[in-house]
Amino acid sequence: MARVLTPRAEDFPRWYQDLIAKAQLADNGPVRGTMVIRPAGYAIWERMQAEMDGRIKLAGAENAYFPLFIPESYLRREAQHVEGFSPELAVVTHGGGKPLAEPIVVRPTSETVIGEFMAKWVDSYRDLPLLLNQWANVVRWELRPRIFLRTSEFLWQEGHTAHADEADARAYARKILHEVYEDFMVNVLGIPVLVGLKTARERFAGATHTYTLEGMMGDGKALQMGTSHELGQNFAKAFDITYTSAAGGVEHAWTTSWGSSTRMLGGLIMAHGDDNGLRVPPRLAPTQAYVMVVKAGDGVAEAAAKLCDALRDAGVRVGFDDRVDTPFGRRAVDAELKGYPVRVELGPRDLAAGNAVLVRRTSGAKTPVPVADVVSAVLAALDADQQTLHDEALAMRESRTASVKTLDEAIEAAGAGWALVPWSAVGAEGEAKANAQAVTVRCLRRADGSVPDSEDEPDLVAILARSY
Amino acid sequence: MARVLTPRAEDFPRWYQDLIAKAQLADNGPVRGTMVIRPAGYAIWERMQAEMDGRIKLAGAENAYFPLFIPESYLRREAQHVEGFSPELAVVTHGGGKPLAEPIVVRPTSETVIGEFMAKWVDSYRDLPLLLNQWANVVRWELRPRIFLRTSEFLWQEGHTAHADEADARAYARKILHEVYEDFMVNVLGIPVLVGLKTARERFAGATHTYTLEGMMGDGKALQMGTSHELGQNFAKAFDITYTSAAGGVEHAWTTSWGSSTRMLGGLIMAHGDDNGLRVPPRLAPTQAYVMVVKAGDGVAEAAAKLCDALRDAGVRVGFDDRVDTPFGRRAVDAELKGYPVRVELGPRDLAAGNAVLVRRTSGAKTPVPVADVVSAVLAALDADQQTLHDEALAMRESRTASVKTLDEAIEAAGAGWALVPWSAVGAEGEAKANAQAVTVRCLRRADGSVPDSEDEPDLVAILARSY
Numbered sequence: 001m002a003r004v005l006t007p008r009a010e011d012f013p014r015w016y017q018d019l020i021a022k023a024q025l026a027d028n029g030p031v032r033g034t035m036v037i038r039p040a041g042y043a044i045w046e047r048m049q050a051e052m053d054g055r056i057k058l059a060g061a062e063n064a065y066f067p068l069f070i071p072e073s074y075l076r077r078e079a080q081h082v083e084g085f086s087p088e089l090a091v092v093t094h095g096g097g098k099p100l101a102e103p104i105v106v107r108p109t110s111e112t113v114i115g116e117f118m119a120k121w122v123d124s125y126r127d128l129p130l131l132l133n134q135w136a137n138v139v140r141w142e143l144r145p146r147i148f149l150r151t152s153e154f155l156w157q158e159g160h161t162a163h164a165d166e167a168d169a170r171a172y173a174r175k176i177l178h179e180v181y182e183d184f185m186v187n188v189l190g191i192p193v194l195v196g197l198k199t200a201r202e203r204f205a206g207a208t209h210t211y212t213l214e215g216m217m218g219d220g221k222a223l224q225m226g227t228s229h230e231l232g233q234n235f236a237k238a239f240d241i242t243y244t245s246a247a248g249g250v251e252h253a254w255t256t257s258w259g260s261s262t263r264m265l266g267g268l269i270m271a272h273g274d275d276n277g278l279r280v281p282p283r284l285a286p287t288q289a290y291v292m293v294v295k296a297g298d299g300v301a302e303a304a305a306k307l308c309d310a311l312r313d314a315g316v317r318v319g320f321d322d323r324v325d326t327p328f329g330r331r332a333v334d335a336e337l338k339g340y341p342v343r344v345e346l347g348p349r350d351l352a353a354g355n356a357v358l359v360r361r362t363s364g365a366k367t368p369v370p371v372a373d374v375v376s377a378v379l380a381a382l383d384a385d386q387q388t389l390h391d392e393a394l395a396m397r398e399s400r401t402a403s404v405k406t407l408d409e410a411i412e413a414a415g416a417g418w419a420l421v422p423w424s425a426v427g428a429e430g431e432a433k434a435n436a437q438a439v440t441v442r443c444l445r446r447a448d449g450s451v452p453d454s455e456d457e458p459d460l461v462a463i464l465a466r467s468y
Numbered sequence: 469m470a471r472v473l474t475p476r477a478e479d480f481p482r483w484y485q486d487l488i489a490k491a492q493l494a495d496n497g498p499v500r501g502t503m504v505i506r507p508a509g510y511a512i513w514e515r516m517q518a519e520m521d522g523r524i525k526l527a528g529a530e531n532a533y534f535p536l537f538i539p540e541s542y543l544r545r546e547a548q549h550v551e552g553f554s555p556e557l558a559v560v561t562h563g564g565g566k567p568l569a570e571p572i573v574v575r576p577t578s579e580t581v582i583g584e585f586m587a588k589w590v591d592s593y594r595d596l597p598l599l600l601n602q603w604a605n606v607v608r609w610e611l612r613p614r615i616f617l618r619t620s621e622f623l624w625q626e627g628h629t630a631h632a633d634e635a636d637a638r639a640y641a642r643k644i645l646h647e648v649y650e651d652f653m654v655n656v657l658g659i660p661v662l663v664g665l666k667t668a669r670e671r672f673a674g675a676t677h678t679y680t681l682e683g684m685m686g687d688g689k690a691l692q693m694g695t696s697h698e699l700g701q702n703f704a705k706a707f708d709i710t711y712t713s714a715a716g717g718v719e720h721a722w723t724t725s726w727g728s729s730t731r732m733l734g735g736l737i738m739a740h741g742d743d744n745g746l747r748v749p750p751r752l753a754p755t756q757a758y759v760m761v762v763k764a765g766d767g768v769a770e771a772a773a774k775l776c777d778a779l780r781d782a783g784v785r786v787g788f789d790d791r792v793d794t795p796f797g798r799r800a801v802d803a804e805l806k807g808y809p810v811r812v813e814l815g816p817r818d819l820a821a822g823n824a825v826l827v828r829r830t831s832g833a834k835t836p837v838p839v840a841d842v843v844s845a846v847l848a849a850l851d852a853d854q855q856t857l858h859d860e861a862l863a864m865r866e867s868r869t870a871s872v873k874t875l876d877e878a879i880e881a882a883g884a885g886w887a888l889v890p891w892s893a894v895g896a897e898g899e900a901k902a903n904a905q906a907v908t909v910r911c912l913r914r915a916d917g918s919v920p921d922s923e924d925e926p927d928l929v930a931i932l933a934r935s936y
Contacts (some may be wrong), residue, residue: 027585030542031572034535036585039600042532064510067502068536068574068605068621069558074498090537091562092574095620096609097555104499106536106560106574117495117504132507137536137605141564152563153536 004333007275012219017147019269023278023337026147026265033145033152040338041265043286045155048264049135051188051284052157055180059172061131061159066113068137069104074112077238081111084205088140090152106139111206111231111257114160115239122253124244125164129172133159148266149223149468156261162241162253169230169254170209174451176258177211177228185225189264190281190390191215191271192397193225194463196443197452201431204257208232211451214442214463216397217270220417222442222465225267226260266468271393278339279361281389282382287319289378290340292331296324297348304346307356307374311344314375316382336361342381344374362388407433410464414439423460439464472801475743480687485615487737491746491805494615494733501613501620508806509733511754513623516732517603519656519752520625523648527640529599529627534581536605537572542580545706549579552673556608558620574607579674579699579725582628583707590721592712593632597640601627616734617691617936624729630709630721637698637722638677642919644726645679645696653693657732658749658858659683659739660865661693662931664911665920669899672725676700679919682910682931684865685738688885690910690933693735694728734936739861746807747829749857750850755787757846758808760799764792765816772814775824775842779812782843784850804829810849812842830856875901878932882907891928907932 004022006014020026025041028034037045053063069092075082085108092104107113114132122130135157142152159176163169177195185193198210207229214222235241236252245251272279282288289311293304301322311318319340321331335343343359350356355368358377362385369377400417404410407430413419414434423444426434431441442463446452452460472490474482488494493509496502505513521531537560543550553576560572575581582600590598603625610620627644631637645663653661666678675697682690703709704720713719740747750756757779761772769790779786787808789799803811811827818824823836826845830853837845868885872878875898881887882902891912894902899909910931914920920928 027588029535029537030539030581030584031535031537034537036535037533039530039532043530045533046531062507062511063514064507065505065513065623067497067499067504068607069497069499069502071498087565089563089565090560090572092558093561094559094571095557096611097557103562104558113498116498120495139536143564155533 005275008218019273019277020147033142035147035151045262047284047286051184055184056133059175059180061133064132065134066110068107070107070113072103072105078206078234081206090139090141108138108140110158111235115235118162119239119241122162122241122243125246128162128164128243130162133157148262154262156259159258161256166254169256173228173230173256181213181226185213188283192394195451196445198443199431199441199455204229206231206234212443215267215271220400222467223267225264228258229256231255272389277337280339282341282386285341287340288317288382289342289344290319290335291344293322293324294328294345294347300346300348300351303351310375341385342378360385411437411439414464414466419464420461423462426462434464438466440467473743476686487741487745488615501610503615503619513730515752515754519652523652524601527643527648529601532600533602534578536575538575538581540571540573546674546702549674558607558609576606576608578626579703583703586630587707587709590630590709590711593714596630596632596711598630601625616730622730624727627726629724634722637724641696641698641724649681649694653681656751660862663919664913666911667909667923672697674699674702680911683735683739688868690935691735693732696726699723740857745805748807750809750854753809755808756785756850757810757812758787758803759812761790761792762796762813762815768814768816768819771819778843809853810846828853879905879907882932882934887932888929891930894930902932906934908935
């Protein structure tokens with residue numbers, strides 16, 4: 001087969017760009033750092049949204065929508081927040097043909113404007129917890145843009161909640177972390193993320209705790225796939241989110257926020273893609289089975305269409321390709337690029353033998369299957385290949401993760417993958433030293449893999465890596 | 469019952485504002501003209517999106533996402549387009565802490581940026597038609613904002629398509645008009661819209677034809693609920709969208725665009741709301757049946773929860789209210805405000821008699837129903853009340869529409885509702901005269917109610933009205 005993409009081993013960033021272009025997932029937008037998400041990419045995002053949205057609603061949060069435009073003064077109310085976001089802001093200075101009295105910021109995130117409304121809506125302890133989420137676009141000016149990973153505008157969900165006390169806020173931030181994000185990433189995206197606590201240096205601007213989910217990409221680097229924050233009372237004090245307690249006193253609420261974005265599309269590509277293109281896990285895939293007419297022939301198109309119906313009736317998301325005017329080889333290369341989990345190829349010779357050919361994207365295996373057995377064979381392949389992609393990603397992570405004892409060893413090991421090292425051997429000073437060599441502390445975990453409440457707990461393990 | 473809202477007959481605009489606030493549908497945002505869509509309002513929008521999105525996909529269009537930011541120069545490429553939108557633009561002049569070399573416009577609509585990419589993606593006639601849609605926010609600076617109806621930022625879907633010839637573009641613009649918009653508005657929103665052609669004066673900036681769907685509101689005014697445009701070759705020429713035809717020549721494509729927005733939430737309120745609050749048509753309603761525990765009692769909460777399960781199993785979208793600490797009267801008023809189609813009320817006395825009480829929002833009728841029959845009674849009520857709301861809206865429209873012969877009569881009749889008048893009695897000059905009296909030509913139709921191809925066809929009927 002002719003080489004379609006730059007091989008990963010030759011130039012991973014180039015492979016990534018090639019794949020996005022050739023699989024028609026996205027394009028660069030005309031304003032620097034923006035992107036156009038094309039139908040093939042957007043269909044995957046819609047599936048991500050559907051899976052995430054269901055989990056968010058199960059966790060009790062309700063969707064709402066807050067404005068794109070935020071008065072600049074709102075950002076200044078929380079000192080760390082404005083410091084963190086100021087360098088990334090897009091500012092509207094003219095509206096309706098006139099200069100504005102106060103400049104307006106295009107939201108980089110919505111803690112401030114949502115804080116303002118939480119303050120209006122929360123009155124008594126009976127109004128808590130207040131659990132909100134929105135699906136929206138946000139803008140963070142980006143000097144070194146890369147499609148899906150760092151773009152000046154991206155799409156995301158951002159959850160914002162207010163609670164009566166710290167314990168409830170913490171429990172909810174962790175519920176989202178595990179029941180929404182980790183469950184989705186592991187069981188749908190097939191990416192065995194490591195879940196942990198960010199260090200003070202890596203914390204969200206304005207948070208007291210930032211929890212993260214880190215995935216390993218095909219080049220051994222880490223990608224932050226999502227974060228959940230405890231904001232303590234920082235925003236409640238800045239925006240005056242208070243409530244009357246059952247005892248009658250007036251208290252500040254405790255808030256959280258949590259987000260995941262189109263960056264996950266970048267993670268999907270880099271965790272599962274191979275030199276032939278994307279590989280989409282079956283549970284996520286907008287098209288799970290792609291039925292192809294190999295070439296025209298007596299009854300072939302009809303038999304293929306019947307197979308599509310049978311697969312659809314069995315609950316499979318089906319694509320159909322009967323473009324027999326286009327050479328089959330070119331169509332097969334395109335199907336590989338797009339990463340459909342299973343192809344069902346049907347030509348006159350196959351049909352004469354009563355067969356279709358099942359091609360599995362994960363292994364590349366091609367198996368003739370009697371037409372009557374196609375549905376059950378597809379269902380079995382989709383189930384198995386969901387697991388296969390996860391297990392391959394886990395095996396890669398394990399083979400590229402080294403447990404070491406010292407900071408120098410960890411920085412060395414992070415050249416090829418991830419390093420697990422005692423946090424006591426790193427500390428804030430070691431972290432700065434690692435950063436100077438383009439290595440970051442991705443997160444901290446307890447020895448048993450659980451997520452700590454503080455970086456001051458004893459015996460924590462730090463994960464160090466290069467990252468996106 | 470205490471008066472909850474300003475009655476419609478007393479002050480319709482005040483009633484509208486009261487309803488939005490008390491049903492907790494939305495709030496004004498901090499930047500003038502922006503809005504916050506609260507969970508109760510957003511849940512309705514999500515149902516609108518789901519119903520519309522399914523129809524858009526059935527019509528063959530694929531979802532994609534184009535950038536929020538558009539270079540100012542793009543808008544200038546189509547002369548009428550820039551003239552139409554310039555007064556409404558929000559302009560970003562600073563990004564990442566620095567002044568920008570070229571000002572950026574926050575999209576008021578996306579014909580220009582999508583045109584740029586259509587030009588890249590379309591090569592041969594085989595690439596046509598190209599059928600795209602996006603769900604997005606847009607910004608049009610608004611001097612006289614009103615929530616849902618005219619806001620500086622709103623949410624919408626905008627479809628953009630490219631075709632090989634005018635006939636195909638026209639057929640598609642009309643397919644969307646009837647199969648997506650009209651079908652949704654009549655059969656889901658329950659609003660008997662009139663569908664017609666806009667006059668040249670009311671046409672979209674850059675279009676050759678604008679088709680519209682006009683709904684009558686409770687005060688007799690018209691609301692434009694959605695539009696579908698033929699753009700001719702205007703944008704294809706401005707953005708160089710060309711293709712190689714089967715014959716080998718290079719041709720400009722023909723494009724369309726079509727949109728519907730959160731404005732439909734305003735239409736829903738004003739078409740169906742009454743003095744007790746919102747009335748949501750059952751097919752649209754996020755909560756179709758609202759099960760309420762009237763007060764605590766032996767086994768009441770359990771019986772109510774069982775009813776919820778039985779309703780859910782029957783495919784009904786269910787809400788549950790067991791907040792027995794809050795006075796029942798207050799909860800019932802709130803349920804009326806929110807417009808849940810059917811309430812199922814269960815108290816100790818009802819349960820002792822083996823009954824629940826079914827309350828229908830449309831008529832206000834309260835009927836005791838044996839617990840075992842609740843599911844079938846709810847299903848029957850939902851079916852019937854979908855039709856009732858539509859028929860009430862139709863009866864109102866008919867009673868407030870006058871067929872007249874002259875422009876003066878039409879302007880007079882538009883003081884109380886809609887006027888049907890021969891277009892030949894109005895014309896461009898009459899239209900200007902009507903506009904001076906705050907009356908507009910909503911659309912033109914043929915005598916048989918079908919949609920004309922041109923305002924120059926003979927025997928057209930003009931609909932004149934005041935409007936939002």
